[in-house]
Amino acid sequence: xKERGILAFGGYVPRLRLRRETIADALAWLNPGLKSQANxxxxxxxxxxxxxxxxxxxxxxxxxxGLDAPDNLVLASTTLPFADRDNAAVxxxxxxxxxxINTLDISSSQRAGTAxxxxxxxxxxxxxxxIASDCRETRPASPLEMQTGHGAAAMLVGExxxxxxxxxxxxxxxRDLVDHYRSQSSRFDYTLxxxxxxxxxxxxxxxxxxxxxxxxxxxxxxxxxxxxLPTPARVAKRLCKILGVKETGLADDLAAQxxxxxxxHPLLLLTATLEQVAPGAKILLVGxxxxxxxxxxxxxxxxxxxxxxxxxxxxxxxxxEESNYVRYLSHRGLVxxxxxxxxxxxxxAALTTFYRKRDMVTGFKGGRCEACGTVQFPRAAMxxxxxxxxxxxxxxxxxxxxxGQVKSFxxxxxxxxxxxxxxxxxxxxxxxANIMMEITDCEPGTLKVGTVVEMxxxxxxxxxxxxxxxxxxxxxxxxxQ
Amino acid sequence: xxxxxxxxxxxxxxxxxxxxxxxxxxxxxLMLEAFTEALDDAGIERDxxxxxxxxxxxxxxxxxKSALPLSIALRLPNIxxxxxxxxCATGSEALRGAVYAVASGACDFALALGMEKLKDVxxxxxxxxxxxxxxxxxxxSYTAPGAFAQLAGAYAARxxxxxxxxxxxxxxxxxxxxxxxxLNPKAHLQRPITMEQALEAPMVAYPLxxxxxxxxxxxxxxxxVTTPKLARSLGRKDMVAIKALQLAVSNGAEAGHSSWDGSYxxxxxxxxxxAYAEAGITDPREELDLIAGHDRVxxxxxxxxxxxxxxxxxxxxxxxxxGDRVRRGDLGGGLxxxxxxxxxxxxxxxxxxxxxxxxxxxxxxxxxxxxxxPRGCRGTCGRTHSEPPxx
Numbered sequence: 001x002k003e004r005g006i007l008a009f010g011g012y013v014p015r016l017r018l019r020r021e022t023i024a025d026a027l028a029w030l031n032p033g034l035k036s037q038a039n040x041x042x043x044x045x046x047x048x049x050x051x052x053x054x055x056x057x058x059x060x061x062x063x064x065x066g067l068d069a070p071d072n073l074v075l076a077s078t079t080l081p082f083a084d085r086d087n088a089a090v091x092x093x094x095x096x097x098x099x100x101i102n103t104l105d106i107s108s109s110q111r112a113g114t115a116x117x118x119x120x121x122x123x124x125x126x127x128x129x130x131i132a133s134d135c136r137e138t139r140p141a142s143p144l145e146m147q148t149g150h151g152a153a154a155m156l157v158g159e160x161x162x163x164x165x166x167x168x169x170x171x172x173x174x175r176d177l178v179d180h181y182r183s184q185s186s187r188f189d190y191t192l193x194x195x196x197x198x199x200x201x202x203x204x205x206x207x208x209x210x211x212x213x214x215x216x217x218x219x220x221x222x223x224x225x226x227x228x229l230p231t232p233a234r235v236a237k238r239l240c241k242i243l244g245v246k247e248t249g250l251a252d253d254l255a256a257q258x259x260x261x262x263x264x265h266p267l268l269l270l271t272a273t274l275e276q277v278a279p280g281a282k283i284l285l286v287g288x289x290x291x292x293x294x295x296x297x298x299x300x301x302x303x304x305x306x307x308x309x310x311x312x313x314x315x316x317x318x319x320x321e322e323s324n325y326v327r328y329l330s331h332r333g334l335v336x337x338x339x340x341x342x343x344x345x346x347x348x349a350a351l352t353t354f355y356r357k358r359d360m361v362t363g364f365k366g367g368r369c370e371a372c373g374t375v376q377f378p379r380a381a382m383x384x385x386x387x388x389x390x391x392x393x394x395x396x397x398x399x400x401x402x403x404g405q406v407k408s409f410x411x412x413x414x415x416x417x418x419x420x421x422x423x424x425x426x427x428x429x430x431x432x433a434n435i436m437m438e439i440t441d442c443e444p445g446t447l448k449v450g451t452v453v454e455m456x457x458x459x460x461x462x463x464x465x466x467x468x469x470x471x472x473x474x475x476x477x478x479x480x481q
Numbered sequence: 482x483x484x485x486x487x488x489x490x491x492x493x494x495x496x497x498x499x500x501x502x503x504x505x506x507x508x509x510x511l512m513l514e515a516f517t518e519a520l521d522d523a524g525i526e527r528d529x530x531x532x533x534x535x536x537x538x539x540x541x542x543x544x545x546k547s548a549l550p551l552s553i554a555l556r557l558p559n560i561x562x563x564x565x566x567x568x569c570a571t572g573s574e575a576l577r578g579a580v581y582a583v584a585s586g587a588c589d590f591a592l593a594l595g596m597e598k599l600k601d602v603x604x605x606x607x608x609x610x611x612x613x614x615x616x617x618x619x620x621x622s623y624t625a626p627g628a629f630a631q632l633a634g635a636y637a638a639r640x641x642x643x644x645x646x647x648x649x650x651x652x653x654x655x656x657x658x659x660x661x662x663x664l665n666p667k668a669h670l671q672r673p674i675t676m677e678q679a680l681e682a683p684m685v686a687y688p689l690x691x692x693x694x695x696x697x698x699x700x701x702x703x704x705x706v707t708t709p710k711l712a713r714s715l716g717r718k719d720m721v722a723i724k725a726l727q728l729a730v731s732n733g734a735e736a737g738h739s740s741w742d743g744s745y746x747x748x749x750x751x752x753x754x755x756a757y758a759e760a761g762i763t764d765p766r767e768e769l770d771l772i773a774g775h776d777r778v779x780x781x782x783x784x785x786x787x788x789x790x791x792x793x794x795x796x797x798x799x800x801x802x803x804g805d806r807v808r809r810g811d812l813g814g815g816l817x818x819x820x821x822x823x824x825x826x827x828x829x830x831x832x833x834x835x836x837x838x839x840x841x842x843x844x845x846x847x848x849x850x851x852x853x854x855p856r857g858c859r860g861t862c863g864r865t866h867s868e869p870p871x872x
Contacts, residue, residue: 340604341603341604342604342606342609344609345609345610345622347617349617349618350614350615350617350618353614353615353618354618357615357618360619361618361619374738376737376738377737378615378619384732384733384734384737384738385734385738385740386732386734386738386740387740389732407635407742407743408631408632408634408635408638408743408744409631409634410627410630410631410634410686410687410688410689411684411686411687412623412624412626412627412630412685412686412687413683413684413685413686414606414624414626414627414685414686415621415622415623415624415627415686416609416622417622421686421687422621422622422623422627424621424623424627424631425631425634426631426635426736426743428739432739433737434736434737434738434739434741435736435737436620436621436623436736437619437621438621438622449634449635449637449638450638460618460619461622470618472618472619
């Protein structure tokens with residue numbers, strides 16, 4: 001059987017960080033115990049982010065040049081925006097992947113990511129772009145609010161000489177221990193007692209699964225260099241002792257900087273590990289949720305010359321504090337605020353129009369006039385260049401990877417937006433396209449004519465009346481590294 | 482070869498409703514206020530009107546679609562009535578229809594009426610609207626102030642002007658407009674403001690503050706036009722003739738192409754150039770007595786100086802000095818009076834008419850230039866002259 005493994009990887013953590021102290025200050029009146037957890041910070045999606053947008057960003061963080069397009073796109077999440085609309089198909093369009101690839105949404109478990117990984121590794125042939133992404137909703141003052149973060153990780157899984165890490169083996173145990181659950185119609189998880197979950201779940205099911213894997217492979221626990229466990233740090237340390245693996249090899253759980261990213265977390269921690277790991281290292285990856293997954297990977301020489309665009313480390317550094325707890329609640333839909341009568345505007349998306357223009361809207365593909373060379377958006381029958389205006393001369397060109405500059409802008413306090421002021425302006429892309437666009441991930445007062453921007457896939461608007469989310473691309477200032 | 486409409490059409494009568502938050506009046510009442518004054522001014526009977534043009538932009542929460550609301554309100558005798566819309570140039574578009582009808586010889590008397598009833602929207606400011614089913618998918622949900630505000634930053638960047646100086650220049654325009662508004666009994670806003678009030682006002686869309694933006698009014702204005710020959714036959718001696726009426730509409734090049742730097746109104750320049758050519762004006766600064774810039778948002782009013790200089794100008798400060806022709810007797814840029822559409826033409830007409838008295842009357846008025854309207858429908862330049870044409 002051919003060796004299969006990881007050909008590329010990338011991660012994404014949202015820019016916004018909510019300090020746990022901010023949460024505790026707001027809610028200690030209700031639960032004084034929150035103060036003891038008020039360390040570090042957790043990541044949170046901006047109002048215009050969700051699992052789908054994060055998935056696109058994580059995939060874009062991968063370096064896929066020189067690699068064949070994947071045969072499958074697998075999207076794993078417990079918080080997909082659509083229960084019945086192929087979410088992976090939207091991601092496929094946004095990533096400009098071919099239409100013939102198989103799309104697959106995996107959901108319903110904290111093991112959705114590792115299950116997706118097992119599935120991709122277990123295929124006889126072909127490659128999968130696997131993306132795990134979660135934007136879990138957490139009730140204010142709940143333990144999960146403190147512990148949870150939002151994030152996504154992506155990896156290209158397949159075979160061949162370019163493998164960065166090969167999978168030596170995988171083992172799963174399926175066991176219906178309901179440590180927590182969320183029904184189809186609920187927003188929030190119901191959690192059971194930590195101590196029970198730890199004693200009957202983590203300390204029994206994980207060692208059982210890992211031991212079975214290592215026995216099957218004939219591998220010694222102390223030969224493992226890196227251990228990735230999706231459990232709280234204290235539990236993880238104890239598990240290292242139980243498993244007989246080096247505690248020094250325990251991967252940082254990112255609790256201090258990010259929080260637990262749900263179905264994405266095992267793969268996010270794997271990505272963070274792969275960013276720093278040396279060739280020839282053995283990595284144990286564990287997923288947990290009504291059972292467990294255990295994988296053993298070994299890195300190759302090629303890993304030394306691969307880096308994602310920013311990676312988990314880079315995204316963790318790209319940080320902005322959300323210091324307003326009520327704004328966080330509002331943007332997460334956890335508190336209802338009066339947005340004024342202007343926000344009543346009926347936001348219906350004409351889906352027939354969207355279908356005709358979807359490569360432009362989801363894919364951000366414009367046109368290039370082959371008569372005069374002008375790159376333009378939208379792509380149209382007639383060239384926008386006033387000196388050209390030729391008809392039917394445009395070919396399709398992808399704009400999402402281009403940087404641009406702000407040609408003019410405003411910060412509009414009158415416009416209806418969940419996050420006033422609405423920032424927008426005329427953006428001139430490096431290829432020459434000029435477009436008026438909404439700007440995101442930008443502190444009011446910092447925009448200038450000439451600000452350099454890069455494109456991000458974001459929620460454009462939510463039709464609350466019909467419960468439909470629509471997406472587009474938005475420029476955000478490129479931060480000085 | 483087309484010869485344009487210079488001196489082919491005269492304004493026989495004009496009327497104007499009192500602009501403001503007209504809680505007392507609906508669309509019908511506003512239309513009739515303007516129409517009855519215009520009819521009286523024209524000195525003709527309602528049934529002499531051969532065709533009418535009805536300009537309304539925000540129809541969703543006022544009159545709805547079609548020209549029927551005008552025909553029904555005025556009980557016009559089944560004449561052709563057309564509803565027109567062209568963003569902020571809607572009023573001028575209505576006038577253009579009426580003027581072209583007379584200039585072509587199709588009509589003896591034509592009516593143009595512009596009306597907006599914005600205070601039935603239920604909230605302050607212009608109502609939200611769809612930008613089109615495709616545009617709604619990707620265009621930011623910009624507001625009117627936000628759309629214009631973008632010009633200011635780009636202008637400052639191009640000219641090297643400091644934003645605080647640009648803010649001061651814009652505040653001057655608002656100050657001037659408020660001063661002028663207090664002289665006009667039909668104006669919405671009658672209170673002068675200070676420069677400090679303008680500068681310290683809350684931000685609406687950076688860098689435009691509250692007083693840099695146009696208030697929202699209800700109102701209507703009406704023009705009845707005919708040929709100069711017919712006007713003279715009705716005993717009219719002091720009439721106002723239309724020298725030129727030009728419209729330039731964007732084809733998307735500004736927003737979509739690098740040739741536009743975001744700092745000026747391309748279509749205003751195109752329309753101005755055409756209007757001056759049609760009217761035979763070669764040196765606007767010398768030959769014009771009065772310029773009214775579009776009111777909508779302050780930045781555009783700064784186009785007054787650009788309009789004066791003609792299309793190929795160098796740097797022009799965005800302000801007018803006391804004594805400038807832009808300033809003299811200038812009721813233009815009348816934000817305060819919701820200076821747009823047919824009303825703008827009404828006010829120019831008022832200033833030009835020799836038989837009109839009042840604080841804002843001009844003696845010996847040479848040609849005056851009406852203003853531009855923005856974003857897609859720019860540069861309507863109607864110009865009037867006090868001497869009867871020699872036709």
